[in-house]
Amino acid sequence: MSQSISVTDLERVYDRLAEAIDRTGSDSELFLVKLALLTAETLNNVEHFDALIECAVQDL
Amino acid sequence: MHQPQVIPHQSLYFPYQVYPAFMPSPGVVKRLPVVIVGAGPIGLTLALELARYGVRSTVLSAQQQVCEGSRAIVFTRRSMEIFQQVGVSEAVTEQGLPWRCGNSYYRGQRVFRMEALVDEQDRFAPMTNLQQQYLEQHLVDAVQAQPLIELRWGNKVIGIEQGADHAILQVDTPGDGYTLQADWVVAADGARSGLRSMLGLKLEGASYEGRFVIADIRIKLDLPTERLAFFDPAWNPGNTVLMHREPGDIWRIDYQLPADETPEQALHPDSLRERINAQLAMLDIENTGWELDWSSVYSARALTLKQYINDRVIFAGDAAHLLPIFGVRGANTGFQDCHDLGWKLALHIKGLAGAGLLASYSDERVKAAREIIEEAGKSTRFMAPPSRGYRLLRDAVLSLSLTREFVRPLYHWRTSRAHDYADSRLNAQNDDNLLFADGPRNGAPLLNVRLAEERYLFDLLAPAFHLICFTDAAQLDEDVNAQIRALRHQGLPIQVIAIAINGGGQVQHADLTLADPHKLFSARYGVLHAGAAYLARPDQHVCARWHHLDAERLRHGFNQALGHNGGDQQ
Numbered sequence: 303m304s305q306s307i308s309v310t311d312l313e314r315v316y317d318r319l320a321e322a323i324d325r326t327g328s329d330s331e332l333f334l335v336k337l338a339l340l341t342a343e344t345l346n347n348v349e350h351f352d353a354l355i356e357c358a359v360q361d362l
Numbered sequence: 363m364h365q366p367q368v369i370p371h372q373s374l375y376f377p378y379q380v381y382p383a384f385m386p387s388p389g390v391v392k393r394l395p396v397v398i399v400g401a402g403p404i405g406l407t408l409a410l411e412l413a414r415y416g417v418r419s420t421v422l423s424a425q426q427q428v429c430e431g432s433r434a435i436v437f438t439r440r441s442m443e444i445f446q447q448v449g450v451s452e453a454v455t456e457q458g459l460p461w462r463c464g465n466s467y468y469r470g471q472r473v474f475r476m477e478a479l480v481d482e483q484d485r486f487a488p489m490t491n492l493q494q495q496y497l498e499q500h501l502v503d504a505v506q507a508q509p510l511i512e513l514r515w516g517n518k519v520i521g522i523e524q525g526a527d528h529a530i531l532q533v534d535t536p537g538d539g540y541t542l543q544a545d546w547v548v549a550a551d552g553a554r555s556g557l558r559s560m561l562g563l564k565l566e567g568a569s570y571e572g573r574f575v576i577a578d579i580r581i582k583l584d585l586p587t588e589r590l591a592f593f594d595p596a597w598n599p600g601n602t603v604l605m606h607r608e609p610g611d612i613w614r615i616d617y618q619l620p621a622d623e624t625p626e627q628a629l630h631p632d633s634l635r636e637r638i639n640a641q642l643a644m645l646d647i648e649n650t651g652w653e654l655d656w657s658s659v660y661s662a663r664a665l666t667l668k669q670y671i672n673d674r675v676i677f678a679g680d681a682a683h684l685l686p687i688f689g690v691r692g693a694n695t696g697f698q699d700c701h702d703l704g705w706k707l708a709l710h711i712k713g714l715a716g717a718g719l720l721a722s723y724s725d726e727r728v729k730a731a732r733e734i735i736e737e738a739g740k741s742t743r744f745m746a747p748p749s750r751g752y753r754l755l756r757d758a759v760l761s762l763s764l765t766r767e768f769v770r771p772l773y774h775w776r777t778s779r780a781h782d783y784a785d786s787r788l789n790a791q792n793d794d795n796l797l798f799a800d801g802p803r804n805g806a807p808l809l810n811v812r813l814a815e816e817r818y819l820f821d822l823l824a825p826a827f828h829l830i831c832f833t834d835a836a837q838l839d840e841d842v843n844a845q846i847r848a849l850r851h852q853g854l855p856i857q858v859i860a861i862a863i864n865g866g867g868q869v870q871h872a873d874l875t876l877a878d879p880h881k882l883f884s885a886r887y888g889v890l891h892a893g894a895a896y897l898a899r900p901d902q903h904v905c906a907r908w909h910h911l912d913a914e915r916l917r918h919g920f921n922q923a924l925g926h927n928g929g930d931q932q
Contacts, residue, residue, distance in 0.1 A: 335758035343768050 383516025404679030405550035411704025431656035460487030555681035572746025597640035719925030790906030800888030826855035837870035
């Protein structure tokens with residue numbers, strides 16, 4: 303089992319993602335899709351990725 | 363009164379010939395065994411297929427000349443193998459341009475290169491480019507040399523009525539109209555099939571929004587015969603442009619229309635000129651001295667009829683299904699329809715088929731169309747994204763592909779391939795199919811084998827079932843031979859090919875003996891020991907294979923392949 307991400311790391315991801323979205327402006331959606339594809343490649347687990355999509359579409 | 367165009371179509375390269383219209387002689391209504399409606403590549407190929415089995419057919423062409431414009435220009439290896447069976451592959455090879463590579467570009471960078479494998483055991487290249495007019499002309503020439511086929515130019519079907527064991531066609535001509543009775547009608551009348559509408563049949567599936575201009579220009583370009591695809595070029599943002607070389611310095615340029623443009627606007631000469639010049643400029647070609655040969659607008663659709671046999675009317679080619687052009691799936695799918703249908707209809711007409719044989723045409727080919735639609739949908743969604751989500755993903759992949767290898771295979775076109783009828787009802791049930799570690803499995807087409815310089819297995823195939831026996835004996839097994847004789851006595855065409863695995867002379871009772879001294883043939887077919895055999899249908903698809911053939915297993919194999927079992931299954 304992988305340990306859950308530390309609060310320090312999560313805060314770093316939080317800031318970086320926010321800054322990148324601001325920086326990419328009107329291309330931020332495209333940026334996020336690229337990021338999702340890169341993450342999917344790193345994850346290399348299609349069931350896990352499906353579950354993440356299901357989680358992310360909740361409560362929008 | 364039907365009045366086809368009698369002025370030859372304009373072309374920069376093709377010498378159109380107008381054929382005289384067929385006029386009926388007054389008198390009795392004739393009953394014909396097979397009437398093929400449509401004299402495009404599919405109708406003509408089917409007529410030639412039927413003639414190979416001795417079945418007479420009448421082909422009705424609404425026009426008096428071959429098609430206008432180059433239309434289908436890429437023919438796959440499997441299509442070439444089918445052309446070989448009907449006698450036009452040499453002419454197509456002689457004129458056509460063989461190729462195997464495709465390139466995809468984004469922002470001036472080649473981000474993907476497809477290289478189709480070339481197997482030295484194959485006679486034909488993975489792809490051959492030739493304008494459809496030439497193919498149709500070769501087919502027309504072959505048809506006119508075939509006494510079993512009557513080709514009637516300028517005859518348009520305007521009505522159909524189905525009876526219990528026949529159909530009645532109303533045919534209009536430039537002279538008088540007339541009535542025809544046919545035991546079987548084959549609807550090969552293309553994408554806008556009149557017979558499909560007259561019978562009220564609906565295609566099922568998806569239509570895509572993306573529309574493409576297809577333009578053929580004559581220009582000398584120093585580029586190899588390879589497919590070129592340009593994504594999101596500066597002159598046509600967000601859209602896709604394709605280029606193919608055709609023989610005679612003709613280039614096909616396909617480009618997607620902006621969403622808000624009508625076909626009329628897109629085909630306006632000023633619009634065509636500006637965009638083609640922009641595409642050429644992107645390739646650093648400043649030559650504006652090109653000439654336009656033909657242009658048209660195409661929209662991607664992925665549709666099929668639910669079944670291809672409706673009482674006495676059998677659908678084939680675009681009349682049966684409309685498939686996206688990406689991946690060269692249009693005509694290439696239609697030729698496989700013809701090849702599947704020809705022998706089945708012939709054996710059915712001759713009374714040699716079980717109840718399930720003809721029905722298996724519809725089952726096999728509808729399933730093939732559905733699989734092709736599934737695959738083609740992937741390419742189409744990438745080439746012309748149908749929604750905001752698909753566009754975002756496609757654009758993300760384009761962007762990532764500049765630096766990341768893993769997304770580049772998404773550019774692949776999933777080119778049309780020979781279909782594999784793995785779960786066909788015609789495949790043997792209790793053979794050794796699953797015990798073979800290699801070779802074509804049940805449902806797949808036979809693999810070609812290069813026997814010598816310019817001599818291949820497929821050159822030698824007769825219009826018959828093919829029984830390929832791997833043997834180290836001087837003659838076929840006596841019981842197997844007796845079984846073959848009994849089947850032939852019923853009228854079944856069977857070609858026995860002996861593979862002499864230890865070399866040696868002619869194997870007795872075989873129609874053909876091929877020596878296999880280097881075990882090349884055996885290896886390609888996954889055969890380790892003498893006694894093994896393959897049974898292939900007349901369309902070359904394997905329907906049974908055995909490690910050890912005996913007469914009883916052969917009888918079962920034929921029984922299944924002729925549709926005697928499970929005939930009422932769907």
